[in-house]
Each structure stands twice: as C-alpha cells, then as structure tokens.
Amino acid sequence: MSSQDEANVAEVEVSKTKVLEEEGEVAADYLEEFLDIVDLDGDIDIDVEHDRASLAIVADDPKELQGLVGREGEVLEALQELTRLAVQTRTGDRSRLMLDVAGFRAHRRNELRALAEATVNDVKVKGQAIALPAMNAFERKVVHDVITEAGLSSESFGTDPNRYIKVSL
Incomplete structure (x- = not known):
C-alpha cells in the first residue's frame, strides 16, 4: 500500500x-x-x-x-x-x-462468552453440533464472535424471538 x-x-x-x-x-x-x-x-x-x-x-x-x-x-x-x-x-x-x-450488557457479554467457550469445548469433545437457546441479536453476535475466534462454525436459525444458534465443527 x-x-x-x-x-x-x-x-x-x-x-x-x-x-x-x-x-x-x-x-x-x-x-x-x-x-x-x-x-x-x-x-x-x-x-x-x-x-x-x-x-x-x-x-x-x-x-x-x-x-x-x-x-x-x-x-x-x-x-x-x-x-x-x-x-x-x-x-x-x-x-x-x-x-x-x-453494566447489564457488559455482565451479559461475559456470561455469553463463558457459554460460548463451554459450547466450543463440548462440540470439540462430542464431535457433533450443539444448538443453543434462543437469543436476541446482541447475544447472538457475542456468541458468533467467540465461536469464530475458536475456529468453529455457527449459524443462526429461526425467527425472533425464537432465533437460536447452532455450533458445529
């Protein structure tokens, strides 16, 4: 450049x-x-x-x-x-x-990061996809970011307010 x-x-x-x-x-x-x-x-x-x-x-x-x-x-x-x-x-x-x-969102962000990290470990150990509970857009974004950082795949399914994430290898 x-x-x-x-x-x-x-x-x-x-x-x-x-x-x-x-x-x-x-x-x-x-x-x-x-x-x-x-x-x-x-x-x-x-x-x-x-x-x-x-x-x-x-x-x-x-x-x-x-x-x-x-x-x-x-x-x-x-x-x-x-x-x-x-x-x-x-x-x-x-x-x-x-x-x-x-501080509600900051606290919730930390909870979601912990959930996403635990889900990453579960998917790696079990070798199969895991669906998470329904979340709002902010919550899904946090989870998608953590999953992506860990090198796994995540995809959202459904329609609000029942939209959820499925995490896979």
Whole structure:
C-alpha cells in the first residue's frame, strides 16, 4: 500500500470516528432528556467500539437504574431502539449504536462468552453440533464472535424471538 493510500485510509477512519462520536453526542442528548423526564440520576459515558457508537448509563447506585433494564433486558432493548430512532431522526442516517444500562450488557457479554467457550469445548469433545437457546441479536453476535475466534462454525436459525444458534465443527 502506498503512503497516499495509507493516508486516505487514515483520513476515512478519522472521518468515520468523528461521525460516530457525533452520533454518540446526539444519543446522549436524547438520553439526558429521557432521564430528566423519568426523574432518574445517571451519567452517560460515550465511546466508539467496533465501528459503532457505544453509550452507557451509569449511576452511583446501579440498582436505581434497574427499571431501565427490565426483565432480561427487555426495557433496555426498547430504550436502545428509541435512542437509535432519535439519532436517525436528527441525522438522517440509520444508527447501530449500542446502549448499556448499569453494566447489564457488559455482565451479559461475559456470561455469553463463558457459554460460548463451554459450547466450543463440548462440540470439540462430542464431535457433533450443539444448538443453543434462543437469543436476541446482541447475544447472538457475542456468541458468533467467540465461536469464530475458536475456529468453529455457527449459524443462526429461526425467527425472533425464537432465533437460536447452532455450533458445529
């Protein structure tokens, strides 16, 4: 790759990061207004991870935010979708931002990594495919990534909310 090509790639990366940071700012403004409306205290952390804006609502006492997580993250999923729509309305572009509340997704990501690693070991030992329980898109993405890193194959089947992953050699 020539130095001009490298410079162009670097410029595109800086531009993409700037767009994602702006998307995060728009989302943070929306979430701050939302927290004011529902009368909850929380700080919003903004980052860019894996080519998408990533926001986290945190509080001194995470229990205060549990209502924003809901049972198995259902409220969190809805709040994420509302935030994505608010960003799209403001920017005109579809958003892929990820939202975490009170560390729920971070904790769930760790659980899913452990499940995927155990499944990799089981598939290798048994030599046959294993189907995992139904998961949402975020959960499936985490599992697919771990399976791919381990050199195995994974494929999603079914339709939401019953979409599941099958892991094979």
